[in-house]
Amino acid sequence: MTSSTTPRVLSIAGSDPSGGAGVQADLKSIAANGGYGMAAIAALTAQNTVGVTGVHVPPPEFLRLQLDTVADDIRIDAVKIGMLAEASVIDVVADWLARRRPPIVVLDPVMVATSGARLLAPAAEDALRRLLRHADVVTPNLPELAVLAGEPEASGWNDALAQAARLATEHGVRVLVTGGHLGGASSPDALVKPGGAITEFPGARLETAATHGTGCSLSSALATRRARGEAWEIAIDTAKTWLTDAMRAGSALAVGHGNGPVDHFARLHDEQPEDHAAAWWRDCADIRAQIDALPFVTSLGDGTLDRERFRSYLAQDALYLREYAKVLGRASALAPSPEEELFWARCARGCLESELQLHTSWLGAERGGCTPLSRVNRAYLDHLSAAGPDYGTIVAAVLPCFWIYRDVGERLAARSHPEHPYAAWLATYADPSFAESTMAAIRWAGLAATRTDAGGRARMARAFRLSAHHELAFFAQ
Ligand SMILES: Nc1ncnc2c1ncn2[C@@H]1O[C@H](COP(=O)(O)OP(=O)(O)O)[C@@H](O)[C@H]1O
Numbered sequence: 001m002t003s004s005t006t007p008r009v010l011s012i013a014g015s016d017p018s019g020g021a022g023v024q025a026d027l028k029s030i031a032a033n034g035g036y037g038m039a040a041i042a043a044l045t046a047q048n049t050v051g052v053t054g055v056h057v058p059p060p061e062f063l064r065l066q067l068d069t070v071a072d073d074i075r076i077d078a079v080k081i082g083m084l085a086e087a088s089v090i091d092v093v094a095d096w097l098a099r100r101r102p103p104i105v106v107l108d109p110v111m112v113a114t115s116g117a118r119l120l121a122p123a124a125e126d127a128l129r130r131l132l133r134h135a136d137v138v139t140p141n142l143p144e145l146a147v148l149a150g151e152p153e154a155s156g157w158n159d160a161l162a163q164a165a166r167l168a169t170e171h172g173v174r175v176l177v178t179g180g181h182l183g184g185a186s187s188p189d190a191l192v193k194p195g196g197a198i199t200e201f202p203g204a205r206l207e208t209a210a211t212h213g214t215g216c217s218l219s220s221a222l223a224t225r226r227a228r229g230e231a232w233e234i235a236i237d238t239a240k241t242w243l244t245d246a247m248r249a250g251s252a253l254a255v256g257h258g259n260g261p262v263d264h265f266a267r268l269h270d271e272q273p274e275d276h277a278a279a280w281w282r283d284c285a286d287i288r289a290q291i292d293a294l295p296f297v298t299s300l301g302d303g304t305l306d307r308e309r310f311r312s313y314l315a316q317d318a319l320y321l322r323e324y325a326k327v328l329g330r331a332s333a334l335a336p337s338p339e340e341e342l343f344w345a346r347c348a349r350g351c352l353e354s355e356l357q358l359h360t361s362w363l364g365a366e367r368g369g370c371t372p373l374s375r376v377n378r379a380y381l382d383h384l385s386a387a388g389p390d391y392g393t394i395v396a397a398v399l400p401c402f403w404i405y406r407d408v409g410e411r412l413a414a415r416s417h418p419e420h421p422y423a424a425w426l427a428t429y430a431d432p433s434f435a436e437s438t439m440a441a442i443r444w445a446g447l448a449a450t451r452t453d454a455g456g457r458a459r460m461a462r463a464f465r466l467s468a469h470h471e472l473a474f475f476a477q
């Protein structure tokens with residue numbers, strides 16, 4: 001059997017037949033954030049967007065059977081725990097975690113629905129506190145935080161942070177306190193660690209009724225993103241940004257008459273990673289047309305390019321690649337997931353190998369020193385080194401080098417023939433592994449655009465276009 005990089009995420013929670021909260025929301029959230037979702041049902045509710053009309057708790061032993069049966073067959077990378085309803089159910093989950101704990105456990109301590117209905121028996125609150133020691137992160141809203149801490153509800157955000165710090169330290173668990181129940185213009189969240197270290201995630205409050213299941217959706221997105229290798233702080237940031245987009249799009253779903261669901265797949269409708277990259281590509285069509293028309297490119301294609309001119313291009317290319325590799329190294333260091341980290345690191349290595357190859361096969365043995373860096377090359381490299389400081393802007397800035405080189409190279413390679421004076425060089429453009437790397441770089445840069453906000457996307461678009469300008473100047477020098 002082959003192994004997959006798609007994390008398998010199990011929700012242990014209650015069912016919401018209206019699809020906005022509970023396991024139904026969890027499964028959508030897990031899928032929308034790049035995981036494979038599974039669900040063991042701890043309780044059933046009869047509810048809609050207006051309220052809860054009933055709760056039914058199946059025998060806890062049947063939950064134990066669901067959990068063991070799934071774990072007997074499937075590697076579980078992360079668990080998200082939601083509504084557990086009663087102490088006997090919580091005890092089954094605690095016992096299962098003690099026996100077969102998956103590496104990541106996110107606990108959403110569901111107690112009361114927005115509509116006011118109780119989803120946890122008051123007598124089960126102690127059992128839920130005992131479950132905290134099995135979790136990596138617990139994600140209470142303000143009323144839930146107060147119950148877990150055994151204190152009155154916090155009167156403001158600073159009060160909530162202090163309460164979360166006490167809870168985190170007492171139980172040795174990270175607390176992601178969510179600010180949806182705060183009044184005012186903002187809806188911040190904060191990660192509070194045992195010992196009291198706080199990382200805040202600011203957020204503007206949206207004026208929307210699409211708030212049903214926000215806590216469920218956030219906690220399962222967080223479990224999924226962490227299982228994809230993002231550090232806790234990055235995973236919270238990306239999950240919250242995703243949820244905000246899903247909430248914003250929720251009202252357009254027009255589901256129900258009360259507090260409607262979020263649109264978990266809002267990005268599927270209107271924001272594919274490829275869409276961003278395609279827009280940047282379209283936006284530099286004028287620059288690409290100028291590159292195609294350059295004497296250097298046309299004469300390389302028809303074989304009339306002057307030898308010295310070609311050699312000087314290769315010498316600048318070699319100098320460029322050494323510095324470009326360092327920028328790719330920065331992208332790797334800032335990458336939010338291990339896959340991206342590895343990808344950019346491999347590209348950096350590939351550049352250094354190509355630079356070496358240029359010397360061994362085309363330029364002669366000596367590296368550096370002989371050919372001075374041209375003014376045009378310096379300007380391009382300065383632009384790349386100054387890109388950032390965020391990951392998205394750096395990967396947008398490095399992308400045109402992949403993409404334009406691949407695009408121009410494809411057409412040049414097609415003009416080659418056995419007698420072509422540059423046939424050996426044109427053959428390097430047809431390397432399928434470079435085509436694959438280019439596709440992957442486009443995908444990762446596009447994904448970075450979906451993770452950031454409008455300002456970040458504008459910076460990425462500018463960085464891409466500016467790099468395309470430098471590509472033009474590089475070919476023209
Ligand atoms: N009106 C809103 N605008 C923006 N974000 C919100 C809003 N309401 C809730 N959120 C966010 O949704 C997530 C869940 O929040 P919260 O309402 O505190 O939990 P729960 O749904 O468990 O009651 C948090 O990230 C919170 O900041």
Ligand SMILES: Cc1ncc(COP(=O)(O)OP(=O)(O)O)c(N)n1
Nearest residue numbers: 014021022113114212213214215216
């Ligand atoms: C079955 C089920 N589980 C959990 C909830 C509560 O959802 P949550 O996201 O915490 O908040 P609201 O939907 O109540 O705003 C639920 N309603 N049903």
